Amino acid sequence: MPNLIVAKFGGSSVADYAAMSRCANIVINQPAIRVVVVSACSGVTNLLVDITQFSSVEARLSAFRGIEDITFAIIAKLQQIELISQQVNTLLAQLKAIITQPEHKFTAAEKDEILSFGERLSSCLFSQVLLEKAISACCFDVRQVMHTDSHFGKAEPNISQIKLACSEKLTPLLSQSIVVTQGFVGANALNQTTTLGRGGSDYSAALLAEALNADIVQIWTDVIGIYTTDPRLTEQARCIKEISFDEAAEMATFGARVIHPATLLPAIRQNIAVFVGSSREPESGGTWIAKDVADRPAYRAIALRRSQTLITLKSPEMLHAAGFLTRIFDILSRHDISVDLVTTSEISVALTLDQGGMTTAFSSDIDAALTELSRFCDVSVERGLSLIAVIGNHLHSSQGVTGELFSTLEKINMRLICHGASKHNLCFLVQDAEAVTVIKQLHQSLFAA
Incomplete structure (x- = not known):
């Protein structure tokens, strides 16, 4: 006990x-x-x-x-x-x-x-x-x-x-x-x-x-624990019996509302087990979150975060130029704007901001920051996007994992893909109107078996 x-x-x-x-x-x-x-x-x-x-x-x-x-x-x-x-x-x-x-x-x-x-x-x-x-x-x-x-x-x-x-x-x-x-x-x-x-x-x-x-x-x-995805999005969602700290942290960060993202920080520091269950049905069990778990599947869950803003910054000056990214992030920092996902090419940077949920990236108008950025690069802004995160283990290195995932999404127009920075998630942006359909397709493909 x-x-x-x-x-x-x-x-x-x-x-x-x-x-x-x-x-x-x-x-x-x-x-x-x-x-x-x-x-x-x-x-x-x-x-x-x-x-x-x-x-x-x-x-x-x-x-x-x-x-x-x-x-x-x-x-x-x-x-x-x-x-x-x-x-x-x-x-x-x-x-x-x-x-x-x-x-x-x-x-x-x-x-x-x-x-x-x-x-x-x-x-x-x-x-x-x-x-x-x-x-x-x-x-x-x-x-x-x-x-x-x-x-x-x-x-x-x-x-x-x-x-x-x-x-x-x-x-x-x-x-x-x-x-x-x-x-x-x-x-x-x-x-x-x-x-x-x-x-x-x-x-x-x-x-x-x-x-x-x-x-x-x-x-x-x-709710009875943490689910493979929001049960309001698909009736196939099922409760996860146990999940690691790393996976749970990714889920909380990328939109799972059952647990506050900061909750896991003290638990991780002191290796305190966390249990999530329903006070209406305590006898139904729930989800255990711990450092060590018996099973670490390639795919654990799918998280959704709406109200995303995609900002694309483009400039020929970026080519082989040192300090260009520093200049961009210095401006964002001075305007108290935090960034979620980032991808870069030779002359452009695409990044996402979160305008909803518990991890709001900015509380004030971003126009001042965009005006400052537009002085040295072309700026485009897209709203009405949703971030979908596939949470799992060794997604950056497991053979065949990404192929299976992207074959499910071959007919979906993805505005941005972020993969490789973390072994526990693969993230991409879709239009808000397509988000629920994508979640259902992914869940059917990854978890139905």
């Missing part, structure tokens, strides 16, 4: 009382679970984001009432309503005081403070659900240990400070009760609330597991 498990429950897993009760049973059935990390109840974070964007106090209060409805619907199912109502009302009063400032435009720090209330409310509610099932539990403010920088909206954690704080403040609690805490939320050196970015609850759980020297991180969501 593992000594310590950190379990994270996503928003759909704590959406209402029935969902929380299912999650509580998972905790009860596994004594090694001593830390529970929760997301905000489903829908709450979206309402909080709306509040940060509304200028009208009345519009903010309308969203606030939606949060109250979700929260009090759960409280109504609890037995000890008086105590939990007092705790929740205190939190809601604090939130209301912030959002009812007329004609006030929220700062980045205030936005993070507002967004944190989703997890603060859900952790309070979930700890009460455990208590009413006769389980010793306490609600712990993760801001005491999740130390970050001051990059509001996407704060970077301070690994060494988190480990020290967990040793001093969190570890002593584990022998007494199950600790329920918040994902996504942290605090800077000034004790201002920060957030780790959308989807950061998975990352929070992994960071805490690393700091506590846990054996396993469990990610409980609404």
Whole structure:
């Protein structure tokens, strides 16, 4: 039996009382679970984001009432309503005081403070659900240990400070009760609330597991593990029983939404096994992610990432010229634009940017960067593209692997192909309208047998 498990429950897993009760049973059935990390109840974070964007106090209060409805619907199912109502009302009063400032435009720090209330409310509610099932539990403010920088909206954690704080403040609690805490939320050196970015609850759980020297991180969501491709795209998709860290990292990076890309970093550093399963069907198993796996097939999965932008830069000056690429990437760096895929020829460079999902390459308009690039090369921009990544093992060297794959795609117009840089993926771009068809054809060819 593992000594310590950190379990994270996503928003759909704590959406209402029935969902929380299912999650509580998972905790009860596994004594090694001593830390529970929760997301905000489903829908709450979206309402909080709306509040940060509304200028009208009345519009903010309308969203606030939606949060109250979700929260009090759960409280109504609890037995000890008086105590939990007092705790929740205190939190809601604090939130209301912030959002009812007329004609006030929220700062980045205030936005993070507002967004944190989703997890603060859900952790309070979930700890009460455990208590009413006769389980010793306490609600712990993760801001005491999740130390970050001051990059509001996407704060970077301070690994060494988190480990020290967990040793001093969190570890002593584990022998007494199950600790329920918040994902996504942290605090800077000034004790201002920060957030780790959308989807950061998975990352929070992994960071805490690393700091506590846990054996396993469990990610409980609404799907039964990680699939060979998004099951919404083809009914032939099937759950993967085990997958290596390298493969899972590629899948997360290239669009698989079951797990946040950053989650695997702490797990890899400390060799912590990660389990992904469904809180609705815990008995159905799930996917184990580990350093060593029994089987490493050539093809493991297919990932899809939409909303891709392809930029092609062409100039005769590039031919045999030193420093040309440095010039290009210096401009992109100064405009905070990160690049996904890159291919080059004698006089041109093609690169992709991601405008969607959890790994957004740029948050502002790219026109300024394109204008600067156009001063020394011809620039063309294509949008409405999808990136498809075939994930597997030794794709760069296995005999016959690429031939089998490309024979399936012989009638597909691929705008860019990236192969050889990684042994775990082969990536290409297609038109958005063709993406689902390509996924179905590939999956049929590579996995039907």
